[in-house]
């Protein structure tokens with residue numbers, strides 16, 4: 551829409567009014583409409599299109615791999631049941647992500663669990679290995695090394711407030727945009743940016759402190775043999 | 776989770792943090808980049824926070840996004856939804872005879888109550904002084920069904936007259 555001034559388009563976008571719909575959005579709009587009229591194949595296609603992002607979202611919040619699939623299935627069941635009430639004024643993905651976030655909170659509340667936490671602190675040996683990975687030009691290619699590195703990173707993340715961990719995982723790892731995070735978490739875009747900036751600075755701070763405490767106590771290093 | 780009380784904020788100028796994040800993300804116009812970079816040159820606090828936030832990318836790249844659950848997932852989820860719908864329908868059908876019986880009972884009770892009330896009201900009539908008398912009272916007190924007492928005194932005296940003082 552070339553005639554729409556930038557600020558009008560931005561306001562319309564903020565109000566979830568479709569200004570210019572892409573072809574992809576048109577297809578999705580049609581799929582939603584068909585699913586609303588009871589066409590199961592259309593709903594299955596919607597699942598297929600969004601399953602990876604919903605998995606990423608739920609995994610980013612819960613980080614309990616065993617339960618992620620169950621929660622995602624529950625999300626799609628809820629979406630299916632309430633689909634007729636969805637008026638398509640906002641994007642289907644926005645609505646879907648909000649339901650996903652609520653389902654994660656519900657899950658955590660009902661099960662009275664917190665997202666995955668590591669009780670043990672990082673050993674000096676583990677900090678050294680993490681340092682090796684962080685200093686390298688590329689992340690390790692070996693799957694077991696990668697898995698260990700991810701495990702170590704998650705332990706570092708544990709040092710941050712829970713909401714900051716979730717924001718970092720969703721934005722920097724799972725690839726959700728700042729706008730998407732703001733919408734699904736009911737936060738201001740600027741707030742999301744500030745929190746992400748602070749979380750990233752804190753993560754490095756935690757890591758550097760670990761390294762410093764590691765190098766300042768050389769005699770306590772784990773003995774290998 | 777143990778929080779580190781030493782690192783509550785990034786240490787950067789609070790009004791600048793969102794812009795510094797945009798600078799890291801690369802979501803900035805050329806003129807904004809120039810302005811932010813100029814600030815970074817003159818503000819050691821922002822420069823230090825910016826450096827830390829930028830370095831975190833080396834740590835965060837270790838984590839990989841959650842993989843796609845595969846083509847079978849949508850199909851499996853659809854089957855799960857169908858099963859859930861069937862379970863719900865079955866649950867409803869188990870209770871439906873009881874529910875309909877309860878409704879029938881409630882409806883019958885309602886009709887019966889309405890009938891009793893209608894019958895009761897229609898059979899009552901008003902006396903001259905405005906008091907209600909039932910038909911059974913009427914027949915027991917007066918042998919002559921056509922006789923209607925006109926006032927309270929007549930009503931009290933009439934049984935005594937019929938006995939003529941005898942028991």
Ligand SMILES: [Zn+2]
Pocket residue numbers: 787788791814818820821822
């Ligand atoms: Zn500054």
